[in-house]
Amino acid sequence: ESDKDRRWVETRAQPKPDSQSSPLTGTAPAQVDAGDPLALFDYDRKVKDSQASTAEPIGQEITLDGPDGSLGVPAPIQGTIIQFSVEVGDEIRIGQELLIMEAMKMEHVIKSEISGRVVKLNVLDGDVIVEGHPLLYVQEVEGLGAQEQIDDSIDLDFVRPDLQEVYDRHAYTLDENRPDAVAKRTGRGYRMPRENIAQLVDEGTFKEYGPLVVARQHDRLTDEELRKNTPADGLVSGIGSVNGKYFSPDRSRAMVLSYDYTVLAGTQGGRNHYKQDRMFELAERFKIPLVFFTEGGGGRPGDDYTGPRVAFDTHTFTQFSQLSGWVPLVGVTNGRCFAGNTALLACCDVIIATEGSTIAMGGPAMVESGGLGVYTPEELGPMSFQVPNGVVDILVKDEVEAVEVAKKYLSYFQGPIDEWEVNDQRKLRHIVPENRMRLYNMREIIETIADVGSVLEIREKFGVGVITSFIRIEGKPMGVIANNPHHIAGAIDSDGADKGARFIQLCDAFDIPILSLMDCPGMMVGPDVESTALVRHCVRMFNAGANLTTPMFLNVVRKAYGLGVQAMCGASSFQGFFTVAWPTAEFAGMAIEGAVKLGYRKELEAIEDAEERLAEYQRRVDDAYNNAKAVNASAGYGIDDVIDPADTRSWIVMGLNSIPATPVRTEKKYPYIDTW
Known part of the structure; x- marks a missing residue:
């Protein structure tokens, strides 16, 4: 249909020929042939050429009065007539379809609001009209009533073709439709990402973001190949509920991301970076805790690029690092984790790794290309040294255990729980021997004080002279730092100081109170330990503890000697909300x-x-x-009391009940959590 076949129906004003009509005057706008890409510009030139004439249009009021007392049916919108559903002489009823108009590429069905007989059609197909213009005239007829209601109920389970297409496209991402990938994965004893996510989140709560994204490799693969081989561009991401049976929806919400090693070895492509940027921005805006499964091979060299580029203009790493200290970041890995994937894992507050993991900043190809030798992936970062050197916080057997540990870890940051069980506290009277030279198990003390089953130790195999754990007391989360008398008698060395300082900072960043269980003979001394830069390392605990804003509860179990015990309490016995000692405690400057x-x-x-x-x-x-001896030294004050060990937990409960509620934070307490 060409422009010459259309009419422009104007009712409120009649502009001078060749001048532009305006909706403000009630007239229809000028119309051009939409099929001609230059028509708009030709019209613009004609208007400007004819603007010498400036005569004012003469107004004309709209009327709906029709012939023989009939009533006009007004146009409810401005638009184009594309189809009539009635003819002159037809009897119509209220609710009956009269015609169809198009406006802004949308079709509008115009229905009658009166019953009667059509006496005149006032417009033609293709006419462009303004709102209010009479479309047709109807002579009212009594007794016709409304249009009979047709039973147009539909099968609510019917899947329309457009929806079926959506289902079919999502099907590419589902494990049941990827048998080869699943078989290869399970053949190695590993799970698919969606299995881990299903175990992590509460059933039915996970909503995935960007599942239909494919790799940016259109130069080498067809769309069908990309859907089949690169579902979600190798990154499953979304939001769901974790531990919802213990916490309210606002506390249990969590963001989950997982690289998919079955898609291009879990590498980082342009579009999965794009997805991460979106998710990290949401995590920051809405303060959503994040769990990240990071298995993968680092940057991906095979994506499409046009023209020259630099290689480090990716915003993903900046955004993720900026989340540190704002929301809990839980890193989980299994299998091979290299380069960029490792960088994101290392930025997390905690690293949970399976026994079969290898974690390294560079993979075999990078090492070999640097002329540094040839290694298998498993030789580059095995757990045999990544656990004792402090890289991995928690070592687990497999992915199933990794997910359970991730849920438990996250729970301490989600808040208190209502149900808990207490151990018999009288046992504490007998754990520390009366013989001051005899060893005992500090972990047994921690387990006894804490709610049953609530202990989660962090970095157990690193800095072993200091124990760091999360626990619960009457359901409330707490952090614990404790000396380990089985390693250099509980003295502070460089690794222990680093471990303790970072844990203090982590707890403080998220307002988790800290219990310090002290049995410290001082700082470790001697040239060997001094060569590890002890001078700098050991006082990290001074700075961390002295600047705490979360409460610290102090309990001296046995030795409280010199600078070492000061490191365990923020540099002073009165830094804590309370400081108590057991009968086995002893105090000395050295x-x-x-x-x-x-x-x-x-x-x-x-x-x-x-x-x-x-x-x-x-x-x-x-x-x-x-x-x-505590009972004698306390005469000079410096501690609040010497107590029955069985009363330790009740002191902690008193402290937790006495501190004010944590304020809602609108900014970070720390710029970031130290990765070391």
Whole structure:
């Protein structure tokens, strides 16, 4: 249909020929042939050429009065007539379809609001009309009533073709339609990403973002090949509920991302970076905790690019790092994790890895291309050294356990739970031997104080002189730092200080109170430990503890000596909300034997008889130990009480119940959580 075949029906004003009509005057706008790409510009030129004439249009009021007392049916919108459904002489009823109009590429069905007989059609197919113009005239006829209601009920289970197309497109992403990928994955003893996500989130709550995205490799693959071989561009991402049976919806919401190793080895393509940018931005805006399964091979070299480019203009890593300290970041890996995937994993607050994992900043190809030798992937970052060196926080057997640990870890940041069970606290009276030289198990103390089954230890095999764990007390989450007497008697070394300081910072960033269980003979000393930069490392715990805003509860189990114990309590016994000691506790500025030797050197040198000198030395040592006993040392104050160990938990409960509610945070407490 060409422009010359159309009419422009104007009712409110009649503009001068060749001048542009305006909707503001009630007239239809000028119409051009939409099929001609230059028609708009030709019209613009004609209008400008004819603007010498500026005569004002003469207005004309709309009327709906028709011939022989009939009534006009007004156009409810401005648009084009594309089809009539009635003819002159037809009897029509209220609700009956009269015609169809098109406006802004949408078709509008115009129905009658009166019953009667059509006496005149006032417009033709193709006419462009304004709102209010009479479309046709109807002579009202009494007794016709409304149009009979036709039973047009539909089968609500019927799937229309357009919806079926959507289902079919999503089907490419489902495991049941990827048998080869699933077989290869399960053949290695691993699970598919969607299996892990299904275990992590509460049933029916996960909504996936970007499942229909494919890899940006259109130069080498057809659309069908991309859908089949690169579903979701190798990154499953979405939002769901985790631990919903314990927490309200606002506390259980969580974002989940998982690289898919069955898609291009879990590499980082342009579009899965694009998806991550979207998800990370949502996590930041709406403060959503994030769980990230990071198995994959790093950057992907095979995507389509046009023209030259630099290789590090990806915003993904910046966005993810900016989430640190704002929302909990839980990293989980299995199998091979290299390069960019590793970088994202390492930015997480916690790294949970399976025994079959290998984690490295560079994969075999990168190592070989650097002239550094040839290695298998499993030789580059095995758990045999990535666990004891502190890279991995929690080592688990397999993906099933990894998911369960991730859920447990996240729960401490989701808040208190209502149901809990307490151990018999009387057991605490007997864990530490009366013989001050005899070892005991600090972890047994932690397990006994905590709610049953609530302990999750972090970095167990690294910095082993300091124990860091999450626990619950009457359902409320807490962090624990404790000395481990089985490693250098609980003294602080560089690794232990790093471990303790980072854990303190992590707890403080998310307002989790901290319990410090102290049995520390001081800082570790000697040239070997000094060579590890102990001077700098050990005071990290001073700075972390002294600047806490979350409450710290202090309990001296046995030794409280010198700078070492100060590192365990924020540098002062009164930094905590309370400081209590068990009967087995003892206090000194340094090792008591050394203090006697240094403090009474002149007196001992004045005794010429060796046996007498030794006896005097031992007497002074015994006196010093007696004075160091908690029940005696507390006479000078410095701690709040010496307590029955069985009362430790009740002190903690008092502390938790006495601190004010945590304010809703609108900004970070820390710029980021130290990755080390």
